[in-house]
Amino acid sequence: MxxxxxxxxxxxxxxxxxxxxxxxxxxxxxxxxxxxxxxxTKVKAKSFKSYELLEEPSLYKIFGGKDIDGNAKRQMDLAMRLPITIQGALMPDAHTGYGLPVGGVLAADNAVIPYAVGVDIGCRMALSVFDLSEKYLQMNAYHLKKALGEFTHFGMDGGLAFAQEHEILDRNEFQNTDLLKKLHGKAVKQLGSSGGGNHFVEFGLLELCPDNILDLPEGKYLAILSHSGSRGLGAEIAKHYMKIAMDTCKLPKEAQHLAWLSLESAVGQEYWESMNLAGDYASACHDRIHYNLAKAIGEKPIARVENHHNFAWEEWQNDQKVIVHRKGATPASKGALGIIPGNMISPGFLVVGKGNSDSLNSASHGAGRRLSRGGARETFTMSSLKKQLSSAGVTLLGGTVEETPQAYKDIEKVMAAQHSLVDVHGKFFPKIVRMNKE
Structure with missing residues (x-):
């Protein structure tokens, strides 16, 4: 002065x-x-680019269209108007989602859409098969229920009471961004646990067809089936990069949740690396779930099958390299193994892909919702759910009325609508189911 x-x-x-x-x-x-x-106040100028939608959606294949709600089709129509869209398809379990409909498959040109991958990055199915019979399940039902109670954990409040180890926690990617550094502790805490909603871990019977892909004798086997994703790690990655995409890729209001990140950009590569880490983390969670339960019953599996959904892959379609988003869709390239679950009383299916290019080598990821979670709460009661499960010989630990079987489509109809996409090699029948009690 x-x-x-x-x-x-x-x-x-x-x-x-x-x-x-x-x-x-x-x-x-x-x-x-x-x-x-x-x-x-110094306002940092944001670098963004605005895009217009195509006047009309590109044509895409719909499987099982008569049982897919109009809102899901309209969401897919919107995605097919993006200037980066190459090809799309709608699976028979499709229903309204956020951004891309659940059951939507979208191939994009050198770009990834965080909302077309979803919040639960790398959500997946995993099946472990044991050389144990139906009689074993009947005689050891109490022991199996106890194992599910003690060696699985559901919900957002943390993880298992005992420490989990896995090589995923030592991955170098956790040091590559400030976000991943911050999330490492959460990944350690939640390893081997499951989320809420329709995530589950269950003991059941796998009934294999003759000449099945697992090369096991025809018959019934005790099996563990799990459905879960990348927990808080994936959710935080999704939210972080979704915001960046919407800030930098400006679209008309109705399409803003379909904003993308170019894979030629540094932030696009950051998301891609983080997404793949989250997918591997989801797989590691299933590894621990299955290891802990197998150890609890003193057995080792004789076969294992697993597959991602809610993910993006770099693939070749019609001699062009594209980014294929499967928002609740099972990879079904020729010879690929997958699991398509039903509901708590209907069977799931062990399948092998046929490699149908019209579906972008994809199939459904389940039966698909017929009613929203809110609709299920308004329509059904826990009392009616328990009676239905009891009559079907299924035991439920936890769970909510939102997951009542009637809230889902008929899995047999869904499978019939995709006979050109997959071959069935076995059926899984749930017997003891554990889910989150919200």
Whole structure:
């Protein structure tokens, strides 16, 4: 303040008050400008690009269309109007989602859409098969229920009571971004646990067909089936990069959740690396779930099958490299193994893909919802659910009325609608089911 050393203290304070309250008026002042600039809010200019949608959606294949709600089809129509869209398909279990419909498959040109992958990145199915009979399950039902109670954990409040180890926790990617560094502790805590909603771990019977892909004798085997994803790690990655995509890729309001990240950009590569880490973490969670339960019953599996959904893959379609988003859809390239679950009383299916290019080598990821979770709560009661499960010989640990079997489509109809996409090699019948009790 050497310029004002001959001015009274009170006047200086008053002058400083004016500068603080109205810095823009003094920003060009030779003497007060530097001080005024410290009070001016500096807004960092955002770099973004605006895009228009195509006038009409590109054509895409719908499987089982008569049982798919109109909102899901309209969501898919919107996705097919994106300038980066190459090809799309709608699976027979499709229903309304957020961004891309659940059951939607979308191939994009060198870009990834965080909302077309989803919040639960790398959500997947895993099946372990044991050389144990139906009689074993009947005689050891109490022991199996106890194992599910003690060696699985559901919900958002943390993880298992005992420490879990897996090489995923040592991956270098956890040091590559500030976000992943911050999430490492959560990944450690939640390893081997499951989320809420329709996630489950269950003991049941796998009935294999003759000449099945597992090369096991025809018959019934005790099996563990699990459905879960990348927990808090995936959710935080999704939210972080979804916001960046919507801030930098401006689309008309109705399509803003389909904003994408170019894979030629640094942030696009960041998301891609983080997404793949989350997918591997989801697989690691299933590894621990199955290991802990197998150890609890003192057995080792004789076969294992697993597959992702809610993910994006770099694939070749019609001699073009594309990014295929499967939002609740099972990879079904020729010879690929997968599991398509039904509901708590209907069977799931062990399948082998046929490699149908019309579906972008995809199939359904389940039966698909007929009623929303809110609709199920308004329509059914826990009492009616328990009676239905009891009559079907199924034991439920936890769970909510939102997952009542009637809230889902008929899995047999769904499978009939995709006979050109997969071959069935076995059926899994749930017997002891554990889910989150919200």
């Amino acid at each position: 050497r310029h004002f050393k001959h001015i009274a203290k009170e006047e200086i304070l008053e002058m400083l008050s004016f500068v603080k309250d109205s810095p823009d008026e003094y920003i060009n002042d030779e003497k007060l400008g530097p001080l005024a600039s410290t009070f001016v």
